[in-house]
Amino acid sequence: MKLLTANFVQCTVKACGSSPDCFPLHFDQQIPDLPLELVHEDVDFSPEFICNVLPRIEWAALLTTARELGNTQLPDAKPEIENPHAAENEQLLRDLHTLLLETQIIQGSMRCANCGHIYFIRDSIPNFLLPGHLVQ
Amino acid sequence: MTQYLILLAQKHESFRKTELEALAELERVSVDLSHHDDNVPLLYVTLDCEEDARKLIRRSILARSIFEVWGRGNSLDSLHEDVKQRTSHLWPKYKHVSFKFDVISYQGSRTKEEQREIIESFSYVDFDGPIRMRSPEEVFTIVEEYKSKTDMLPSTERRELKDICFGRFIASSQRDIIDQYDLKKRKYIGTTSFDAELALISSNIGLAAPGKIVYDPFAGTGSFLVAASHFGAMALGSDIDGRQIRGTAKSNITTNYSQYNIKSQFLDTFVCDFTHNPLRQSFRLDAIICDPPYGVREGLKVLGSRNAERYADKLPTRLENGDLSHLRPDYIPPKKPYHFDALLDDLLFFAADHLVDNGRLCCWMPTANEDYGERHIPMHPDLNLISNCVQEFNKWSRRLLTYERCPRGCTLSLRPTTKSGRVYKEQFRDKYFRGFAKAKDHESVEWMEQSL
Numbered sequence: 277m278k279l280l281t282a283n284f285v286q287c288t289v290k291a292c293g294s295s296p297d298c299f300p301l302h303f304d305q306q307i308p309d310l311p312l313e314l315v316h317e318d319v320d321f322s323p324e325f326i327c328n329v330l331p332r333i334e335w336a337a338l339l340t341t342a343r344e345l346g347n348t349q350l351p352d353a354k355p356e357i358e359n360p361h362a363a364e365n366e367q368l369l370r371d372l373h374t375l376l377l378e379t380q381i382i383q384g385s386m387r388c389a390n391c392g393h394i395y396f397i398r399d400s401i402p403n404f405l406l407p408g409h410l411v412q
Numbered sequence: 413m414t415q416y417l418i419l420l421a422q423k424h425e426s427f428r429k430t431e432l433e434a435l436a437e438l439e440r441v442s443v444d445l446s447h448h449d450d451n452v453p454l455l456y457v458t459l460d461c462e463e464d465a466r467k468l469i470r471r472s473i474l475a476r477s478i479f480e481v482w483g484r485g486n487s488l489d490s491l492h493e494d495v496k497q498r499t500s501h502l503w504p505k506y507k508h509v510s511f512k513f514d515v516i517s518y519q520g521s522r523t524k525e526e527q528r529e530i531i532e533s534f535s536y537v538d539f540d541g542p543i544r545m546r547s548p549e550e551v552f553t554i555v556e557e558y559k560s561k562t563d564m565l566p567s568t569e570r571r572e573l574k575d576i577c578f579g580r581f582i583a584s585s586q587r588d589i590i591d592q593y594d595l596k597k598r599k600y601i602g603t604t605s606f607d608a609e610l611a612l613i614s615s616n617i618g619l620a621a622p623g624k625i626v627y628d629p630f631a632g633t634g635s636f637l638v639a640a641s642h643f644g645a646m647a648l649g650s651d652i653d654g655r656q657i658r659g660t661a662k663s664n665i666t667t668n669y670s671q672y673n674i675k676s677q678f679l680d681t682f683v684c685d686f687t688h689n690p691l692r693q694s695f696r697l698d699a700i701i702c703d704p705p706y707g708v709r710e711g712l713k714v715l716g717s718r719n720a721e722r723y724a725d726k727l728p729t730r731l732e733n734g735d736l737s738h739l740r741p742d743y744i745p746p747k748k749p750y751h752f753d754a755l756l757d758d759l760l761f762f763a764a765d766h767l768v769d770n771g772r773l774c775c776w777m778p779t780a781n782e783d784y785g786e787r788h789i790p791m792h793p794d795l796n797l798i799s800n801c802v803q804e805f806n807k808w809s810r811r812l813l814t815y816e817r818c819p820r821g822c823t824l825s826l827r828p829t830t831k832s833g834r835v836y837k838e839q840f841r842d843k844y845f846r847g848f849a850k851a852k853d854h855e856s857v858e859w860m861e862q863s864l
Contacts, residue, residue, distance in 0.1 A: 281648070281680040285690040299692050309741075320676035324613060324623040332625075332696055394739070401657060404650075404684035407738030408723040408746045411688070411715045 277402050280376040282341050283333050287388035288404045289405035290412045300337035312384035316360040321371045321379045323360035415481040416465050417579050418455040421474045425450040427613050430799040434617045439467040453518055454557055465582045472585040473612045479553055479579030491576045509541045509549040519556035520571045530554055551581035565693045594712040599671055600663040602656055606635035606703055614701050617814055618774040620645035624698035630684050634665035636701045641677030685715040696768045703776040706752045707841035713747040716853045752839050756790045764794040767817035778810045780843045794818050807848040
């Protein structure tokens with residue numbers, strides 16, 4: 277799972293839906309059987325895509341996720357970029373590209389801060405299916 | 413303004429106009445397609461410039477090629493007259509370029525000799541450049557369409573010309589990539605993999621393009637994901653069946669992406685039940701393109717238990733050794749059957765929530781030919797149905813329904829939502845498995861009771 281996708285997903289337990297704590301899911305507590313594993317995977321750089329996706333990112337949540345995964349380099353406020361091809365924007369767009377699209381969470385788990393349910397990630401694929409007792 | 417001729421594939425005719433309209437919108441080309449006829453493979457259009465002609469067709473799957481029209485008639489003589497009148501000022505421009513001539517016939521054919529005769533009858537254009545059969549600079553083409561057999565008197569021996577056109581070739585479509593994406597050559601496929609040609613057409617109609625995020629909530633082996641990514645979109649997919657999403661170590665959705673060399677367009681896949689979707693409410697998608705499971709090749713299931721009382725205490729199940737069963741890596745959550753119509757309604761609600769303004773939902777829906785009616789098409793007040801294309805089989809059809817999200821703030825609130833008023837009756841799969849014969853009333857009622 278790419279870091280960008282982590283910014284799109286929340287806890288799927290219906291009762292958590294209205295709680296502000298169901299998003300983002302947290303990486304701060306990992307279980308011993310499934311240690312957190314990150315890899316870098318090259319993706320072609322598309323400044324247009326980063327520009328288009330920037331407004332859809334919840335910045336505070338991204339800061340939390342990045343911090344939990346060991347990155348504290350992000351600016352506190354969401355940058356505003358109008359021209360994806362301006363030279364002065366290139367470094368920032370490349371940094372975001374590397375963080376959002378090239379950082380893969382291969383294995384690990386995500387925790388809902390509201391209900392405490394843990395979602396596993398194996399082979400880069402998160403599993404959001406719920407056990408019987410959490411389905412309404 | 414110049415007249416152009418588009419040659420169309422004689423396949424999936426009801427999708428052709430919708431695809432071209434979508435491409436015109438995507439490429440911002442102004443064109444009137446209202447005279448498109450499903451029965452005619454020749455479509456004449458008026459465009460601003462040659463650049464627009466190239467743009468209109470460059471992503472198309474159902475158009476074959478586009479020509480600048482130099483003349484048109486219903487006989488060779490009237491064609492020559494028109495060519496002389498319309499284009500004599502253009503002839504000097506092509507006097508010295510390398511070129512070749514082609515003859516394309518619909519509903520009829522010409523012998524090699526006849527073709528040569530026709531080509532030679534154009535000698536008055538007086539091109540002096542070299543004739544090259546391989547990669548010439550310009551290709552001039554005579555396109556002719558004959559009247560179909562039913563339009564002719566039985567005594568007429570030779571088929572009668574309906575339309576003949578002379579044009580300069582401008583560009584080809586992407587029709588040749590159907591072969592490249594052919595399921596027979598794809599490394600990772602499953603029983604529910606979707607026909608490559610129709611998946612590519614769906615992606616065109618869904619306006620998949622660079623910079624956009626396209627989602628398939630019933631991704632399976634990722635047929636729509638690779639199609640959307642081929643056109644430059646970032647693709648996101650999910651499925652309740654993790655095995656399909658995962659594949660094997662050597663053959664899976666990402667290896668398909670590598671096969672097509674579009675790996676950078678892959679966003680992610682995740683395992684989830686559509687009725688418990690993890691995508692947060694405020695997250696916006698540019699398009700949703702999917703073929704929801706209707707229960708013929710795969711059972712339609714969602715999270716939940718047939719026996720709801722078992723989980724009434726809301727406590728996790730413990731194994732004999734005290735471990736919580738759902739934390740084991742091999743845990744399989746309980747699932748229950750679901751109604752296809754209910755799933756479609758859920759899909760429309762989801763699309764209304766998550767699509768950007770003017771974003772599109774393209775969803776396939778099977779219908780039995782015996783009792784199809786407009787009432788079967790699900791509706792939502794925030795979604796405008798913009799096309800309903802049909803692929804017909806013997807006793808059933810599948811339709812590609814395309815909806816556009818109304819811009820927020822101008823909802824068509826007068827239209828009713830179907831969800832509340834809809835009674836979930838017999839499912840498509842029940843009709844399918846009884847071969848579309850007449851239902852015994854008690855059977856469908858029984859099914860309804862079982863599943864609700």
